Amino acid sequence: MKTRILIVDDELSMREFLSILLEREGYEVLTAADAALAQERLASNRIDLVISDVQMPGLSGLELLARIKKETPDTAVLLITAFSTAEQAVEAMKLGAYDYLAKPFKVEEIKILVRNALEKRDLRRENRILREKASECDGFAGIIGRSPRMRELFGLLHKVTETSSTVFITGESGTGKELAARAIHNGSARKNKPFVAVNCGAIPENLIESELFGHVRGAFTGAVGDHPGLFEQANGGTVFLDEIGELPLSMQTRLLRVLQEREVRRVGGNCTKKVDVRVVAASNRDMADQVKAGNFREDLYYRINVFQIVMPPLRERIEDIPLLVEHLLCKHALSAQVTISSDALKALMTYGFPGNVRELENIIERALVLNNECIAVDSLPQSVRGGTHRFDLYGGVNIPDDGMDLEAAMESLEKQYLLKSLEKAGGSKTRAAELLGMSFRSFRYKLSKYELLPADGMS
Ligand SMILES: Nc1ncnc2c1ncn2[C@@H]1O[C@H](COP(=O)(O)OP(=O)(O)OP(=O)(O)O)[C@@H](O)[C@H]1O
Ligand SMILES: [Mg+2]
Structure with missing residues (x-):
């Protein structure tokens, strides 16, 4: 595909001169005598570069430039003028013109400028495509989601890494x-060092200390040799203390010391050893409650x-369900052909x-296991399709001790009502809107606001 250049100048001799020059360079050239004609050409052709005069009857070159940058930002623009002023030049650059040429110019000069402008445009376009790909990316290191809640989470994760x-x-x-x-x-930066996961709830209480911090030979019956603990094994890397709320109180004291001093002492040993680990802890319990209860x-x-x-x-992020x-399906299906019916997807949502x-x-x-082509509603568990507790507030309204985000909760509720009504109305948006006592327009607006429409698209 040839690179296409549009020349905009009210002077015929200038259009002809540039056409001949650039066609000889191997470019395909279109011309326009004013900005209005130029816009017509731009609307119906892919144009890689516009070379435009500034002073023209009708729209000026600068105004044309502003429109191009708005409508077809991938098109590069070079401005030429006989009346160059510093202010004009500055404005042209601000508006995104690659360069500004004062008449009369040299043939060599314009060749180089055209080449540079096109190169720069290619680079910019590639970057834009890359950026768009990155922002469309549906997750962070294997964590799938693109809902606002998840995007916020990815931002935090990125910061903490x-x-x-x-x-x-x-x-x-x-x-x-x-x-x-x-x-x-x-x-x-620790990625090449160990990641050691410890489930604090799964290790018998009498073994936790030696598991975490190691022991020396003879420290207890059965301690036949020196043994480094998980903290030492993770040196330079990360220790993941899962279910930290399950840690017995005596161990909590030991752990606190390790976190403060950044050193461990093996059970039965008398010297300490520096360890450099990042601790990531997790819990599904409300730890503030656990603190209050003295646990x-x-x-x-x-x-x-x-x-x-x-x-x-x-x-609270049902819009991520189709993506998940x-x-x-990719993760578990034996064949890439397996799909899910839109009814099944709606039931899940x-x-x-x-x-x-x-x-x-x-x-x-x-x-x-039940289907190998298309997952239909009847292959979902009763609890999902039964609908008896599809929508409830899980034990009524509940406010966590450390507070909550009412707006997010209301939003989640609203989304569920929207989907529920659609389901009840057999997919008819008009009927669904009626069921919720709202106008069709605002119903449709809310569906698109919460990005709940894609479910329609999957079959
Ligand atoms: N956002 C996500 N994207 C893709 N897979 C996910 C996502 N969240 C969880 N999973 C998958 O769900 C399963 C459970 O995740 P994980 O073990 O990390 O949960 P957890 O919060 O540690 O649960 P628990 O409190 O029960 O230990 C895993 O198979 C994991 O891969
Ligand atoms: Mg877990």
């Missing part, structure tokens, strides 16, 4: 806390809660998911 700060991840079961912990490690040391809580990351429950389903993404993943895996 650049530090070595202790991170506390909270969120209901199955919201992706471990996934986030791994993303933090993999995105950080968790307040000082340790503050030490851990330096940078808190809250994983949103799936029911697609991702999970109106379900409350107490088990969050893990539950969705289980549902998809189970459905895949």
Whole structure:
């Protein structure tokens, strides 16, 4: 495809001169005698570069430039004029012209300028495409989502990867806390060092200390040799303390010391060893409650809660469900051809998911066992299609101790009502709007505002 240049000048001799010169350089050339004609050409042709006079009857070259930058920003613009002033030049550059040429100019000069302007335009276009791809990207290090809640989360995760700060991840079961912990490690400068995950609730109480901090030979019966603990093994990397709320009080005291001193002492040993680890802790319990109840040391809580990351429950980001389903189908389906019916997808989008993404993943895996082409409503569990508790507030209205975002909660509620009404109305937006006592227009507006429409598109 030839590079196409549009020459805009009210002077015929100038149009002819530039046409001949640039055609000889191998470009395809179109011409226009004024800005209005130029806009017509721009509307019906792909134009790579516009070379325009500034002083013309009708719209000036500067005004044309402003319109081009607005309507076809990928088109480069070179301005030429006989009456060059510094102010005009500055304005042209501000508006995005690549350069400004004063008449009379040299043939060589214009050749070089054209070449440079085109090169720069290609670069800019590539960058724009890259940027668009990046922002369309549907996740962060394997954490899928593009809802506002998730975008906010990705921003926080990105910020925290650049530090070595202790991170506390909270969120209901199955919201992706471990996934986030791994993303933090993999995105950080520690990524080539170990990521050691410890489930504080799964290790027997009498073994936790030696597991975490190691032991020396003979420290207790069965300690046949020296053994480095998980903190030492993670040196340089990240320790993920999952279910930190399960840590016994005695261990909390030990952990607090380690976090303060940044050194560990093996059980039965008498020397300490410096360790450089980033601690990421997670819990699905309300830790402030645990502190109040005396089950968790307040000082340790503050030490851990330096940078808190809250994983949103799936029911507060239902617009991510189609994307997650697609991702999970890719992850678990044996063939890439498996699809999901729009009814099944709608049913999923109106379900409350107490088990969050893990539950969705289980549902998809189970459905895949029953179907190998298209997942239909009848391959979803009764709880999802039954609709008895599809929409409730899980135990009524509840305000967490550390407060809540009422607006987000109301938004989530609104989204669920919108989807529910659509479902009840068999997909008819007019009927659905009636059911909710709102006008068709505002119903449609809300659907698009919350990006709830894509569900229609999938079959
Ligand atoms: N945003 C997400 N995108 C893709 N997969 C996800 C996402 N969130 C969670 N998952 C998947 O869901 C499952 C549960 O995630 P994970 O183990 O990180 O949750 P969790 O919050 O640690 O749960 P629990 O509190 O029960 O330990 C995993 O298989 C994980 O890959
Ligand atoms: Mg977990």
